[in-house]
Amino acid sequence: MNANDATLRNLARKATFVDRVQMVGKVPLFSFVEINPTELCNRACVFCPRVDDAIYPNQRLHMSVELARKIAADLKDLAYEGTVHICGFGEPLLHPKIIDLVRAFGEFRVELTTNGDRLTASMVRDLTAAGCDYICVSMYDGPSQIEHFEAIFAEAGSSEFILRDRWQPEEENFGLSHLTNRAGTINVGEQRPIDATRPCWYAGYQLMLDWNGDVLLCPQDWHKVVRFGSAAHEHLLDIWTSPAMRKRRMQLLRSREGLSPCGGCNSDGCKHGVEHAAAWQAR
Numbered sequence: 001m002n003a004n005d006a007t008l009r010n011l012a013r014k015a016t017f018v019d020r021v022q023m024v025g026k027v028p029l030f031s032f033v034e035i036n037p038t039e040l041c042n043r044a045c046v047f048c049p050r051v052d053d054a055i056y057p058n059q060r061l062h063m064s065v066e067l068a069r070k071i072a073a074d075l076k077d078l079a080y081e082g083t084v085h086i087c088g089f090g091e092p093l094l095h096p097k098i099i100d101l102v103r104a105f106g107e108f109r110v111e112l113t114t115n116g117d118r119l120t121a122s123m124v125r126d127l128t129a130a131g132c133d134y135i136c137v138s139m140y141d142g143p144s145q146i147e148h149f150e151a152i153f154a155e156a157g158s159s160e161f162i163l164r165d166r167w168q169p170e171e172e173n174f175g176l177s178h179l180t181n182r183a184g185t186i187n188v189g190e191q192r193p194i195d196a197t198r199p200c201w202y203a204g205y206q207l208m209l210d211w212n213g214d215v216l217l218c219p220q221d222w223h224k225v226v227r228f229g230s231a232a233h234e235h236l237l238d239i240w241t242s243p244a245m246r247k248r249r250m251q252l253l254r255s256r257e258g259l260s261p262c263g264g265c266n267s268d269g270c271k272h273g274v275e276h277a278a279a280w281q282a283r
Contacts, residue, residue, distance in 0.1 A: 036088025106131025124156035184264035201273030
């Protein structure tokens with residue numbers, strides 16, 4: 001199935017900054033830090049593990065602003081040139097201090113993905129003032145939402161946004177480029193076959209941070225099978241260059257075979273990160 005235009009445009013847009021390699025000494029640094037700000041979501045999409053509370057229940061767990069500031073301090077130490085993406089496994093606008101959380105990362109490029117249910121022109125202005133550079137809205141209810149959100153951003157005086165139509169039918173993958181099984185967590189719709197011989201580049205360019213600071217394998221690992229350390233207690237660079245993360249990264253540059261949960265994951269894994277993969281392989 002073909003992705004809708006907005007999804008393709010968003011992938012192309014992200015490639016312009018995600019696929020830039022910043023070196024710290026001889027180490028290719030991550031270019032995309034994803035923050036899971038909260039374990040709450042007000043929706044339960046059929047293609048998401050949250051559709052079943054037994055798989056992924058709602059929990060009132062939020063990243064503290066203090067932890068966000070510590071992470072930001074680590075990034076500042078590295079003269080980080082990449083993007084901080086506030087999205088993760090929940091709905092960011094349900095975080096009770098989302099403006100303060102964004103502000104903690106305000107000196108970096110910040111993007112936020114939301115379902116838009118709590119988005120207002122006032123909130124767009126507050127997010128922008130706090131340092132949010134771009135907002136991605138995933139729309140689930142139908143075409144009428146386009147006019148609704150365009151009016152919100154117009155009132156806020158912002159053009160830094162993209163609207164993605166996720167109301168599409170199952171035959172069109174709900175508007176996603178491809179459905180994934182979230183590293184073996186769910187199985188819905190027309191899933192691509194699992195090919196464990198494929199490489200995966202997530203661990204070469206992305207750092208995935210859970211609400212409590214745990215560094216996770218990637219955004220597909222909803223069961224959080226693999227954890228590499230804690231940003232609450234360790235410097236990000238120490239985790240990024242740790243033996244465990246280096247080993248998994250180099251394994252995934254070759255294939256996913258024999259790795260949990262990677263061997264059962266059907267995510268593409270190579271939409272971004274080609275330059276990072278080359279940099280790691282050249283070491």
